[in-house]
Amino acid sequence: MTTATTAVAPAGLAPRAELLSSLDAVYRAQLSRARVSRIPLLFVAVFQSLGIMVMMRGVVGTGPADTGAARDVVAGSSVLVVAFVALNLLAQYFGRLRASGGLDHYATLPVPAASVVLGTAAAYASFTVPGTLLTAAAGCALFQLSWVHLWVLLLVVPLSGAALSGVGAACGLLANRQEIATLLGQLGMSAALLLGVLPPGHLPEAVRWIRDLLPSTYGVDALARSFAGRPDWAAVGADLGVCAAVGVISLALSTWAYRRAATRS
Secondary structure, three states: OOOOOOOOOOOOOOOOOOHHHHHHHHHHHHHHHHHHHOHHHHHHHHHHHHHHHHHHHOOOOOOHHHHHHHHHHHHHHHHHHHHHHHHHHHHHHHHHHHHOOOHHHHHHOOOOHHHHHHHHHHHHHHOOHHHHHHHHHHHHHHHOOOOOOHHHHHHHHHHHHHHHHHHHHHHHHHOOOHHHHHHHHHHHHHHHHHHHHOOHHHOOHHHHHHHHOOOHHHHHHHHHHHOOOOOOHHHHHHHHHHHHHHHHHHHHHHHHHHHHHHHHO
8 A cells, every 4th residue: 555645835934024013013122121121221321411410510600601511511411311322232232132142033033124223223212312301401400501492302312312323233233242342332432421521612623523423423513502592403404414314324234234143143
């Protein structure tokens, strides 16, 4: 008696999810996770920025001659919260994810690579909104600045966050070791601290050129201009435009770095 064998075709893979739906899923997952694990670090970021403003209050006064410097200090301290979370912590997160093999999990999911990077970056950036608002409000009270145009923060946070998140993700994904990713994140945050908080008029000319290469300083300048009685909205828009352009480039770079790391992990 002969037994007939029937060949069974292998089951097909699930279709890839759309970019927007997978982006929303990654964003929600990362945001819910951040509520538990990142809240203590957010307090550290806020207290650090508040402490810097209090320290600078002893150097920068509230008189007419110090108004420009006060605006730079408050704006730089506010954006520093974004830099701490979106650049420093994101570099550490992706560096740890790559070192632990966590990228293999995302690589098996039928989601575009861009959704993983963009969703994670968006979650980290949006997580900084409360701390940034608190820091800016405290700075306005401390340096006696106008609160009228503080709504500009609603543009500064996402645009600066996108630029810094892309840089942070790229640092974490391109670093060969987790320690290097942590070091790059710390160096980036230190650059945002020194070049963003200190008034540019007090910096040497060579350092100002370096400052222009840091994407977060354009968010700082846009927020600092908004504290004026009559802001130069054209200049504010130009600064925000630079942040947006750098954000697109840095997020595209981090997406490429994710694909590169996922195929080599």
